[in-house]
Amino acid sequence: MTAPVTTAPVSPAPLIEIEDLSIGFTSRSGATLPILRNIDLTINEGETVGLVGESGSGKSTLALAMMGYLKGGLRVLNGATSFRDRNTFELSTQELEQIRGGELALIPQNAGQSLTPTLRIGAQIGEALKLHSRIEEADCPARVIELLSQVRLPDPEQLVERYPHELSGGQQQRVAIAMALAGEPDALLLDEPTTGLDVTTQAHVLELLRDLAANTGTAMVYVSHDLGAIARVSDRIVVMYAGEIVLEGNSRQVLRTPVHPYARGLLASIPKLADARLPVAMDGRPPSPGGTGAGCAFADRCALAEARCRAEQPLLQKAQGGQTVRCHLQEEVAHLAMPASATAERTSIPDRTPSVLDLDDVAISYARPGLLDQILGRQSNATPTVDNISIAIRKGETIGLIGESGSGKSTILKAIAGLLPTKNGKITFGSNEALHSNVDKRSNDQLRRIQLIFQNPDDSLNPRHTIAEILAQPLRLYFGLTGDDLRARSEELLERVRLGAHYLERLPSQLSGGEKQRVAVARAFAADPELVLCDEVTSALDVSVQAAVLELLKQLQEDQGTTYLFVSHDLAVVRALADRVAVLYQGRLCEIGPAERVYALPSHPYTEVLLGAVLEPDPDTAPVLTAEDVVELSPVANGCSFQRRCPRRLGAICDSTTPPLQSDDKGHAIRCHIPREELLALQSQDHAQGDATSPRLTQPGL
Amino acid sequence: MTSLSDTAVAGQKPLLVRAAVVIGDIVSRPSGLIGFGLVVLHIFLAIASPFFVPYDYKEVSAQLMLQAPSAEHWFGTDHLGRDIFTRTLLGGREALMVTAIATPIAVTWGGFLGVLFGLLGGRFDDVLMRVVDAFLSLPWILVMLLAVVIFGSSSQVLIPTLGFFYGIPVIRIARAATHDVVARDFVVAARARGQRKMTIIGRELLPNVLDVLMVEGAMRWSWMLLAFSSLSFLGFGVSPPTPDWGLMISDSRGFMSFAPWAALAPVVGLSSLIIGINLTADALAKAMGIDRAQKAPL
Structure with missing residues (x-):
């Protein structure tokens, strides 16, 4: 017998099979509420499958069920999962221990824990x-x-x-x-393995996983809310909504021409680097477990929904390009254009606009002098966490502050809010009103004009206060409102953030994540502020909710002429909102300028690294990984802050001399020893050599 | 969802309404229902039992010594011929009265200092917490015996002594809870807004710390009951002939082999109360969203 020489497509053997699986729990009122409903899914040997969905869609529950694990309180209502033809839920503990970690390994979200x-x-x-x-x-x-x-x-x-x-x-x-990998598993389950990592680190880890899958032939089930990450590692994508599989197909098809309206909405709500407009938000929120009626779970949020959708549950059916979809109207969906942003391109804020806030050579240090130094009256001479920050924030603009964790972006916000003392430099408010670095020494009016919005509304809203009480605090403090006036103003604020007056009596725990963040926005706007400091305000939210919050912020800015200082690690989000962008590395400014210039060439080498690492939900883009993703513990004392990781390092001059700030006539400045023209030439050359089709960087504008 | 509408804007719910909501949550859990039921039963007995007990608790009879349970004497009689059923019903009154007053004392002063230390922080906190540690390292039973020997065993002595000693661990809990809350963004938000310090403490901090303190108080209460009964058992608590579980267990110790009912009845009385309080504390923690299982005390 001769072995076949050609690489004929051998039909892949199924590894994990899930048949009609429903998992649910019993609520305290005694009702059985399903988390997963009638899941049918097969993972073949050597295949990489991405499970994508928003929080609460059941994707993690499904991944854990594949290894026969259920979180406390959950039980199998129907169906079965099997691994190599062994029914996982019927195996003994010993048999499960054999499989788990050996043949089937889990990589959890937070490796540190x-x-x-x-x-x-x-x-x-x-x-x-x-x-x-x-x-x-x-x-x-x-x-x-x-x-x-x-x-x-x-x-x-x-x-x-x-x-x-x-x-x-x-x-x-x-x-x-x-x-x-120790047990040489046949399949890896990855539960949000890169969520919480910095963009450059995430890109490196994903490339590693891709290569591992290709070299070892291990099957991978990749669970994530991030379509960009999924797009990079998966052959096949499974989209989940409200505990059901709504769309399944190969990556290219799902990302390019999805035939389910939810997948389309999800893709449209992701901000893109190449698009300076706001992403399209999806209305409504997913149903809670057991909250789905007779019809399609997505019907309430679907723009196309008709009577049939609300009455009759759609079944999974074949659609164009080999996709499987759960939608009555899939044929119509397939012919629709992808939703596009309706917002106009931004009009730029003129350079002459007076600034609301001036940061002048600000330095902030967390290091406290030791006991001996205190006795001797010496200053700590540790390198400050944040140093040499000069930014003029103009009235009515949105300035984006970009950096990875530890770049000092939140530290700068705290210093502006007066919560951290500055070590050096001045913060000037308005035309020439010096701001005291301690919040207690500021006037009521100064306090009112600067407001903060935090990353996580679960933490920034007091869980014991009703929404009414949360909104009343700034209203009483700054305007002395009471009684009917207070109530009327609170209701007005809730209307402005598109929540009704009926939210007043609720507690934060009774709201969804997006609603909570809207309340936090309403609280900031209750003060009628001039400058709003936004600290990663959308990074704890699902993408569709993020788009809606970005839209809200934009709307409020248009109505009130508010200025935003918008801190984020997500370059695409900043691109969608910011007029000007500042890039920080280890508390030092690398690059600052109008958004369209910062995102174009020439870039500071660090900006180049960051832009290269951004993942987009596009099967044709690959991240460009130039710098190592090593950690640096403390900022350097001398020279360029990026000297240790810089892929375009010149030599000793980078270690010894702080680079000059090279500005052009459009207010775009790069802090680098390499002259702008040379940077532009180098980067355009690399860019052309890389993938010419990549839309990630806009063409250089001179 | 309970109907919570029609309250004044920006106003906290009336205390009674909030208490009703929390109690409703406690009794909706099986273990909470059992625990809360036991506690209510014991409080009822402590108040009302003098009005319906079948016998006089101090009526001694030489003929009725150590009788087994019967129709006349449901739990039998003790070594002095007294009715054990009567004495068991009455036996928790002193313990409950003393601990029910001492627990709020402990939680109040311990909680106050704990919040204060937590807010001040720094060197002050470092030094004072070492003092707290020193107190925690004392064998409390010996110190309490000493106090009782010096000042006597009246409730005027026991209440402040128990209140003092059981307040010390509360300092730690309150301080830790304060540290947790102070670091949260809603407190940072209030500071950035420029709220007055007292407003931040009263409106943002205390509502969140008080929940922890209430659960802690319930736990301290059960420990205190055990301590009180131990003192009585050792002969330093309630003096005869007043009926008390600790004292009854101590008295019947010698007859355990042939009259086990004499010791069993007060043991059941004491343990059912302690179990009841513990189950209630657990359900309370769950109702308030602070799970005791996740945070080991001390």
Whole structure:
């Protein structure tokens, strides 16, 4: 018999099969509420499948069910899952232990919490090897090092001696991946493995996972809310909504021409680097478990919904391009154009506009002088966390502050709000009103004119206060409103953020994430502020909700002429909202200028790295990874802040001399030793060599 | 959802309404219902039992010594021929009265200092917490015995002593809770808004710390009951012939082998009350959204 030489498509063997699976829980009123409803899904050997959906869509529950695990209180209502033809929910604990970690490994979201803090890295991986592989005890150390090299960790020989807390988030995630690979699994379940990592780290980890899948032939189930990440690693995408699979198909089809209206809405709500307009928000919110009626779960939010959609539950059916979809109107959906943003291009704010706030050479230091220094009256000479920040914020503009974690962007906001003392420099409000660096020393009027909105509304709204009380606090404090006036103004504010007056008596816990953030926005606007400091205000929200909150912020700005200082790690979100952008690295300004200039060439090398690492829900773009994703512990004392990671490093001059701020006539400035023209030439050249079709960077404008 | 409408704008719900909501939540859980029922039963017995007990609790009879349970004496009689059913019903009154007053004292002063230390922070907090640690390291039973020996065992002595000692661990809990809340963004938001310090403490901080303190108070109450009964058991608490569970267990210790009912009845009385309080505290923690299982005390 001769072996077939051609690589004829062998029909792939199914690895994980899920049949008509429903999982639910019993509510305290005794009703059975489903979390997953009638899921049918097959994962084949060597296949990478992305499970995407917003929070509450049941994607994590489904992934955990694949390994026979249910979170507390959940039970299987119907159907079964099997792994290699063994029914997972009927296996004994011992049999499950064999499969889990061995044939089927999980990589959790937060690797920092899944590693044992008291065990050295080598020992943790060694333990996984002992449990799930048949290698000899003596071969373990070599295999550990091999695994660590496989996940591209530098110096694996030294790393085995380290403890988890000595590693960065990205390195911890790589260790978690190495542990999962220890048992040479047939399939990896990845539950939001890059959420919470910095953009550059995320891009590196995803590239690693892609390569691993290609080289080892391991099947992967990748769970995420982030279509950009999913697009990068998946052959096939499964879109979930309200506990159901609504769309399934190969990545290209799902991302380019999705035939389900929800998938279309989801794609349209993602901000894109190349598009300076606001993404399109989706109305409404997903139904709560058990809250779906007889019809389609998405009907209430669907623009196309007709009587049939509300009366009759659609079944999964075949659609164009091999997609499987749960929609009555899929044929009509397929012929619709993708929703496009209706907002106009922004009109730029003239340079002459007076500034609302001037930061002049501001430095902030967290280091407190030690006891001895205090006695001797010496100043701490540690390198400040934030240094040499000069930004003039003009009236009515939105200025975006971009940087990875530890870049000092939130620190700057806190200093402006008077919550952190500045070590050096001045903050001037309005034309020439010096702002005291301590909030207690500011006048009531100054306090009123600057307001803050926080990242996580769960934390920024007092859980014991009703919405009425939350809104009343600034209204009483700044305007002395009481009684009917207070109520009328509160209702007006809720209307403005598109929530009704009936929200007044509710507690934050009775609201969805997006609604809570709207309340937080309403509270900030209750003060009738001139400058609103937005600290990652959309990063805790689902994409569709994020789009709606961005739209709201934009609307409020148009109505009231408010100025925003908008801090975010997400370059695409900043692109959608900001007029001007400042890029921070380790508390030092790298680049500042009009958004269209910062996002175009020439860029500061750090901006270039950041832009290259952005993931977009587009099967044809690949991130450009130029710099290492290593951590740096503290900012450098001398020279350029980016010297240690810079892919365009010149040499000793970068270590010794602070680079000059090179400005052009349009107010775009880059802090780099490489002359602008040379940067432009270098970057355009690399750009042309890379993928010429990539739309990620707009053409250089001179 | 309970109907919470028609309250004045920006006003907190009336205390009674909030209490009713919390109690409703407690009794909607099976363990909470049992626990809360036991606590209510014990409080009812402590108040009302003198009016319906079948016998006089101090009526001694040489003929009726250590009789087994019967139709006349449901739980039998003790070594002095007194009716155990009567004495068990009455036996929790002193313990409940003393601890019900001492618990709020402990929670109030411990909570006040804990919040204060938590807010002040820094060196002040460092030094004072070491003092608290020093107090926590004392064997409390010995110190309490000392106090009782010096000042006597009247409730005027026991209430402040228990209130003092059981307030010390509360300092730690209140301080930790304060630290947690102060770091949260809604407090930062209030500071950035320029709210007055007292407003921040009263409106933002205390409502969140008080929940923790209430659950902590319920836990302290059950510990205090056990401490009170231990003192009585050792002969330093309630003096005879007043009926008390600790004292009854101590008295019947010698006859345990042939008259177990004499010890069993007060044990059931004491443990049912403590279990009831513990179950209620757990349900209370869940109702208030602070799960005791997740946060180990001390």
